[in-house]
Amino acid sequence: MQYLKQLFTIWKQYIVTSLVRSMEFRFNFIAEMSVWLVWFGTTFLIANIFFLHTNVIAGWEKNDIYILISTATLIIQLFESLFFEGIHQLTFFVTEGKMDIVFTKPIHPIFQLLFSRFEVVPFIQLFFSLILLVLFLVRSENTIHPISVILYVFLCLLAIIIQIGIYLALQSLAFWFTRIENIRYLFYSMQEFNRTPTAVFHRFEILLFTIVPAAYIGNVQTLVLFGKGTMQHIMGAIIVAIVALICGISLFTIGARRYTSASS
């Protein structure tokens, strides 16, 4: 209990430091917000282009797709504000031989990577997504049950764990391959799957529930909210979250043994 309390205090300090750093670069804040708002708008614009030619895409109506986009964005922003930048430091630390800073501290290296960077901009963006989600839900013809909302929140938390596991595993590849900081862009591109109904992929749909588990970052949550989720979806999300986390931690642990410092 004492140890957990200590970790919480450290995390609070990390947040304060991150906030101070963000305030120093106010222009960055405006720039990042503007880019994100345009990007978010473009996402809906693209969805609209598809709906110029049809009323339903794989059983999803326009408003359903908007809810899917908002849900996926909400989950991504939550992950990006709390964990993304912290984990992303791994490739830089490994490439530049600076992991010593992490290994020599008396806190678990994964804890440091996960919690050391809190990003303000995605945290604010998260509220934009939330407001839009509520607006689209009000317009929706689907009845939302309170149990569905609880399950929705639970599945969103599982989606965060899935993303932590996957991104930690991807970043840990830096222990084997040099100069792979561009892996963040691959992670961004993969998010296209999160915002797309998995049913459009027909026979390849199964891949999104297994190898590239994008279905659990948007699709499953939205289906559960509409009361269309199954026990298989929930169990699947739990299993994938556990597997992703194990993969991430294992790859990091094995990779860390290969690490050589710049000063050695």
Added chain:
Amino acid sequence: MHESMKESLAGILIRTGIQYDFIYPFRSLIWTLNSVVYIVVFPFIWLTVYNDQEVLFGYSREGIITYFVLLLMVEYLVMSFIDEEMNYDIREGKISNILLKPVNITQWYFYDQFGFRIMRIVLFALLYIVLTTFFHLPFFVPTHWYTIPFVLVSIIFGNLLAFQYKMILGCISFWIEEAYAIRLIVTMFTTILTGFIAPLVFLPLMVQHISVFLPFQYMLYFPLAIYLETLSIPTIIGGLSIACIWLILLWYIRSLVLQKSIRHYNAIGG
């Protein structure tokens, strides 16, 4: 004269680009996968939109799959990331190093991108062969003799247009330190107009009419539409003429902007 001194600037830059990709092969593979993953969603959605229809706006199911497969190939041949590279070089002060060299800065950035283009095309071709073997992707083959020559000419035009446009965007970094926001916002809008999301005939009529008179569709959509034989010969010739006018215009704007930007940089940087 030493053998290496005889090699042209183009040769040196292309060779260096290829060597860089060989040193970090996993990095190159990630870039290739990144493009494929980003684009793979669109043909699947469009095929769902087709539903029972065989043809939509002149594009068969086979045609739309070919469109997105070739889109990546044409993108590698045409588009470049000079704006990002210039932004990095200016921010890190590396641009001074280039400006001090006895070479033309435009030529430097033009040839600098060829190495990565070659490597990406090779990697993508390998990836495509693997995917076709496993998933039997249909592929449209043109039937008219004039299609391929027109495609090649339009790709050359597209490449030169994209280069001028990206270099103008890159010049913003000479004036504003953090120009990435402006560049990204402009790129997001132009992405739709180049035909990246869908063939332009799928977009609202108003967008189609406007885009005819803008340079963006001649970078990606136009070569692909020619390949898929959805355009008549007069339309192709008309399109190439507009692209030619845009090329002259952008060439002139780029020279002017670059000249003023370098002068501004010298004044600030000393």
